[in-house]
Amino acid sequence: MKDWRDLLGALGLHPGRMRTVREARPLDRASLRAGAAAEILIAVGLATALVAVLQSTSSDDAGLGSLYLLAVLFIAIRRGQLAALVTAVLGVLALNFFFIAPRHRLAIAHSQDLIELIVLLIAAVVVGRLAAVARERAAEAESRAHIAAAREREAKLVAEVASAILAGESIGAQLESIGSRVAVATSAGHARVALASVPSAAPDEITVPLHARSGNAWLYLSGDVAWDQGALERVAESLGRLIDVAVERDRVSERAAETEASRRAEVAKTAILHAISHDLRSPLTAITTAGSALAIGAVTDAERAELIEVIESESARLAKLVDDLLDLSRIESGAVAPQADWCDLHDVVASAAAHASGEHPIEFDLPGDLPFVRADAAQLERVFSNLIENAVKFSPPGAPVRISGGSSSGRVAVRVADRGTGIPRRYRSHVFEPFFRGRGQAGAGSGLGLAICRGFVEANGGRIVLQTGRDTGTSFTVSFPVARQPADADEAVTVRG
């Protein structure tokens, strides 16, 4: 094979160029034929001229006719077998006409000239045939190499897309990168892949369906696409399969994530139910036990009073718990519905403190000009009484709970701080979760207080932030954006009243 190419290359007839010529005007058969005829005439003419020149300079003209073989060879390589045959016949006729006696007539005087012409014709036909076969083989090899290169490009593109898809991102995130890989590989100006039931190509785009089984997918290309339709369709087939894989993987991992999420939710729900049932059961048990003891009747007056006290305090505890649970369920279902009005945080905090602190000392450090906030005063009072109760519970005896506040950078904030032992780092992210009881079991509440605080604060457009350290105690800061203050002071005073 290599020999054919060398031979043709030496003649300046590289197969690549032949393809270019052929492909440059693939459908223009008439002009192809005209070009071939012109080349044949020129080749025969040149051969005739060459023979004429050589005959005039040499005494021996035997064998000069074989120069026509060069013309046949040239045409065979350029134009194939049929053109070579025409050239051979024309060449023989020209030799006969110009150089064989009787000259300038198509007749042959000597029988040996006839033999010479016949030999030349046979030689020309054979040379033409051989050259034409060589030409075809070279072209075939070229086209095979071409196809192999095209297949290699296609395979490379598919492999790239496959490894990108296997690398793990979701199909949605992959589509763009698949498009750009296709654009690079096909030299298209732009390429994109879309999952849709019907194609929606832009006016300058061509559409290639990607036959994905998981749903319709389309490849859109614009600009000069270097690949032919067949190549695009082959690649589309593979891309469709890959998209199937990615879609299926997405589905599987989605399902796995859903399963995991629902399992966790289930675990959390069980834990919450357990906590609720325990919290409800303890006061119920105390109440029923005390009630049964009363019913037996053989109790002293002091015991009766004690049992009644148990029933009362445990009923109150139960009622508080039920209230908390209702609040929490309203918060979690988004049904808090705050009755927003102008609130003076001084009033809210003072009322909460009176309600929640008992005998424990409280230090107030709230500036007099604290801006009003728009919020539900009753809900804010619940928030601050929960925070103050908590702070009191975790304060060392006698160490005052400090309530401070201020406004800066568009927010008004109130902070409730205790001087307790702080909250261990591992619990800090959980303190606002329902039923979380981080700071010791003994004397702990239901674990709902802070969850309710956060729910109410956020429902009223505020934020609650925990700050705690080992030796610095714990503080909760509740802040709200400063709203445009009520236009006249009377309104605010009315609200205060």
Add this chain to the structure above:
Amino acid sequence: MSATAPRVLVVDDEPQIVRGLKILLRSAGYTVEAAETKAEALVELVSRPPDALVLDLVLPDGRGVEICEEVRRWSRLPILVLSAVGDEREKVRALDAGADDYVTKPFGTDELLARLRALLRRSVDVGGSPLLNIGELVIDLSDRLVTRDGKPVHLTPIEFDLLRVLAQHQGRLVTHRQLLREVWGPEYGDETHYLRVHVAHIRAKLEPDPSRPRYLITEPGVGYRLRDPAA
């Protein structure tokens, strides 16, 4: 019951429950002590051993199970566990660790007092006759015979042993594990399906209506109890 009032130690960290229980038990004729933590309970158990222990499973400084295990090293003191829905596993652990029975919070006080009475009765009866009377049933331990209403009941050896173990703990809960070990041997403990099959056979032979047992009561997930329907 002995002449002096039996002493009961109540261990629970809910002070309000303890207050009610103390008065309830006192008015039912017991002397009552209370402890709120595992540590307090153990001190009390060693220094002034009570006649019975009423024990909550969840304590601030440990688990009721640990107290059961500790007590069983030196004492056959009756232990009644206060359990809660959701604490089933812990309850079974406590029973396997030596607790004798349980009531579930919030408990009926009649039930609590009845269980406590059954536990104290058992700890008083030691040895005694080879004939056990449970309602219409008579179980003769020495001749391995059972009669119901005077008519003999034919039991296989395994069925008899199961019934014997339950009858010896009459009125009290016997856990699956306890039954399996006493009847089949110490290497058994998890084969609760054996029990289900044999208990069904025993019921078919003993119970007037096997689908609604009156003698052989199932405690779901925990064990069985043989009780006198009239008691």
